[in-house]
Amino acid sequence: MNKRVVLVMVILCSFLLGGVAFSQEAKLKAGFIYVGPIGDLGWSHAHEQARQVLEETYPWLDTIYVEAVPEGEVEGIIDRLVNQEKVDVVVTTSFGFMDGTVNAAKRYPDKIFFHCSGFKRAPNLATYMADFHQVYYLNGIMAGALTKSGKIGYVGTFPTPELKRHINAFTLGVRRVNPQAEVNVRWLQSAWYDPQGAKEAAEALVAEGVDVLAFTEDSASVVQVAEEKGLPSFGHYSPMLSYAPNHLVSGQLVHWEAIYLDFFAKVYAGLYTNQNLDNLDYWWLLNDGAVELGADFGVPINPVYEETLKSYMVDDPVYGNISVYDLVFKLEAAMADPEYAFSPFTGPIKDRQGNIRVPSSVRLSLEDLITMEWAVEGVAGPWPGEPE
Amino acid sequence: MVLELILGTLNRALAYGTPLLLATLGEIYVERAGVLNLGIEGMMMIGAFSSFVVAYATSNPWLGIVVGAIVGGLFSLIHAFSSITLRANQTVSGLALTMLGTGIAETLGRSWEGKVLTSPIKSFSGDFLSSLPGGLDLLFKDSNLLVVVSIILALVMWFFLFKTKPGLFLRSCGENPSACDALGINVWKVRYLAVLWGGIMAGLGGAYISIAYRPTWSSGMTQGMGWLAVALTIFSFWNPIYAPLGAYLFGALFHLAFRLQVFVAPEFLNSLPYLFPVIALVFVSRLAFRKKIGVPGSLGKPYERGKSG
Structure with missing residues (x-):
């Protein structure tokens, strides 16, 4: 093979790899924790539908989920998501996950937490609710x-x-x-x-x-x-x-995706960081869709x-x-x-x-x-x- | 008013108690033959799921019921093989059956979640009901053919167990398998058949839930009824004739928990259906201790030729 062709290929490859590395850096990864099985027709199912909308809408966002998590075990699951799955944002979707989420937010101050239906917040922990x-x-x-x-x-x-x-x-x-x-x-x-x-x-x-x-x-x-x-x-x-x-x-x-789309867009844009979520509480109703x-x-x-x-x-x-x-x-x-x-x-x-x-x-x-x-x-x- | 409350309660007791009754009747035979099968919950889930799929696909609920029973029976053979042939620990094997059945049904059921059966087994309709003499129409308002079949089965199974020769063989295998073996009764065959029958009945109970009681598929839909059946087996002194009593009592308490909430704290009422088996079991075990009634002598012990059971 011609040396020059090889050289061009090497350069192209390095660009490609560099590109991959770059896009990976710019990607956001979120982990969702559900209290119930996603199969039921209720709460966890609705959150899962919204997660799928998120995944489809934002090409820069990767999401994973863990279902049927007992309320007392949420901290261990968060540890796993942060340490092994390397997520940037953790979404916990049950009131009973509140204290576990608060503890984890203290432990991982550089990560962002989003807790549904709770009332405790922190610089890196916001809350949200779609009320009926x-x-x-x-x-x-x-x-x-x-x-x-x-x-x-x-x-x-x-x-x-x-x-x-x-x-x-x-x-x-x-x-x-x-x-x-x-x-x-x-x-x-x-x-x-x-x-x-x-x-x-x-x-x-x-x-x-x-x-x-x-x-x-x-x-x-x-x-x-x-x-x-x-x-x-x-x-x-x-x-x-x-x-x-x-x-x-x-x-x-319910349209949880309305809240998720808004929140993640602002996290991605750098509007919401691990420093400024103290007072962020989504209480979204009919007028918010x-x-x-x-x-x-x-x-x-x-x-x-x-x-x-x-x-x-x-x-x-x-x-x-x-x-x-x-x-x-x-x-x-x-x-x-x-x-x-x-x-x-x-x-x-x-x-x-x-x-x-x-x-x-x-x-x-x-x-x-x-x-x-x-x-x-x-x-x-x-x-x-x-x-x- | 009071009569209406009583009939209304019994009406719901029949509708809710039937899957419990079916599964309990099956387990009574299994335990009478000397095998403990804690896999009822799993067999019910498998039965509920398979019957739902068939009824959904063919729009024939009765075909679904038959398939649910057959699948429940076939599934129980796993327990029969491990506990009778391989002489494995029956408790462990039964628990494994429950986990396996629940797991299979829920995994395969993912894509069926929330589907609704358009051709369920319906409750008795107006014409038949109004032809019933006074009060009975209220009593059987929410019942269907399967409810009646389950009551008849309780009678037939009692007769078979206590009044026929094969019934005697079945009981003997649970009391003293070595003696049976010496008499030329095929202990393995009897136990296999008993476990198979238990599986068929549990499958039937599961099918009733997904085709008649709540004609849809959703994960976890048996909601621990299989475990109640284990308790009810003991409560009925291993006698099919008492099985309806326990099953319907449970159904009645469940209904009353909601009817009486206006007068009594719901926290207390809602715990009643679960408190009752505990109290009943204490009562039964005391009775069993004093009179040595009911408990099959070799329950839970694998039979091995040449070793005393």
Whole structure:
């Protein structure tokens, strides 16, 4: 072979290698830690969908994930991700990972941490949450219009402030159009994923005469009960229309990718570093595109229920005589407004003992929302940890 | 009102207790033959998954049920081979079966996750129900043919075990395999058949979950029912006739845990279904200690010719 050809090839190769080395340096690597299996229809599944969007959208980002991590073992997993997988950013997606993440953030000050649903932050640890309370409110409005017995069933997993906030928002929606209706709550208190328990709880509620079902749990059990019994229901977390094509009215859907895309772009651009995350808390709602009202993505209301909701007229204090169908979209627009024109938790709101919890025309603060323990008027059934 | 509550509770007890009953009935035969099979959970998962796939692909739920039973049976032969032929530790082998079954079902099930069966086995419909005499329509509202079959199976299996000669052989193999062997009974064959039958019943129980109870596939969908069946086997004194009692009691407690939440703290109620087997087991073991009832004499001991069992 000609010497010059060899020389050119060597030079070309070194360029190529140099190029590879360069692009590797500019790449970001993120490790995601999930509390559940990615197969379930709930929380971890939704985070995994978002991770895949990230991976596809940003060519400069590599991601890996670890699923079904028990909450106590998160620190060891973070050690592995940092030391062996050499990740730059660690994303922990369960409230129970909070203390483990905080400890790891101290141990690896040059790495960036992103913890979901927690409240502890550090210079290299930010927090984020896509909250459903606005969407629950809208679903409550539809539930209030669809109940004939005035009794709506709600299956909850654990009585945490998050669930209480959501059930309260749902109930406030119900009572806006149906002031006599009540929301009967039953708690599973077993696991976030408990399909058998959710099914039996829903069956028990139906036996007691509820005729609309909503829930917080990571399977589609409750929706399947609704389909079998022919009752309107509201899905949670993932699109559940296929489980009850004729009996799923709407539901809460999440877009974690909205938050992830924003966060990682800013990390990559150097806007977010391991020095300045102290006060970074994403609390993203409808106006940020982090949550969506829908039976399926792009299907805010199941067409099967359109007629009923359009013909159900109410006298609304703000919008006057209006169909529930229109009311839902008016309020959705008001909440999706960048100015955050309307909050479900705007006073006057009484708790179910009759105490004024939110004075007239006052809006609850974020702090109030994330520590909520009381139950609004209209909630029926047990409420563990209810303040006196 | 009270009558409605009772009938409503029993109605759900039947619907929820059936997979427990099926698996328990199977395990009773297995343990009566002297083999402990802790692999029920795995066999149920395998049964649930295979039957779901077949029912989904063919739109024939009954074909799915049959396949689930067959696959459960075939899968149990792994335990039969290791514990009877190879005389391995039955506890370890059974645990391995559970891990293997759960692992296989969940790995293969990844791409089926969240799929919904459009042709499930439906609960009894209006015409048949309304033809039932007073109260029974409420009692069987959420039941289907498999529920009835499982009750009949409990009776038939009791009759076979205690009133027939092969039933006597089966029990004898669990009590004193050497004596059986001396009498010319093929201990290995009896034990193999018992384990196979246990697998078929567990597979059937799993199939009921994914085709009738909750017609979908999701990982972990048996939710530890196989382990409950192990406890219920003891609770029913290894007697098929008592098996429905335990299974339905568990189902009833599960339902009541939600019905009574308005009156009693949910934390307490939700622990009841799990507290109950513990209390029952203490009770049974005391009874067994005093009267020496039930426990098959050679349970869990591999049989080897020439060595006293």
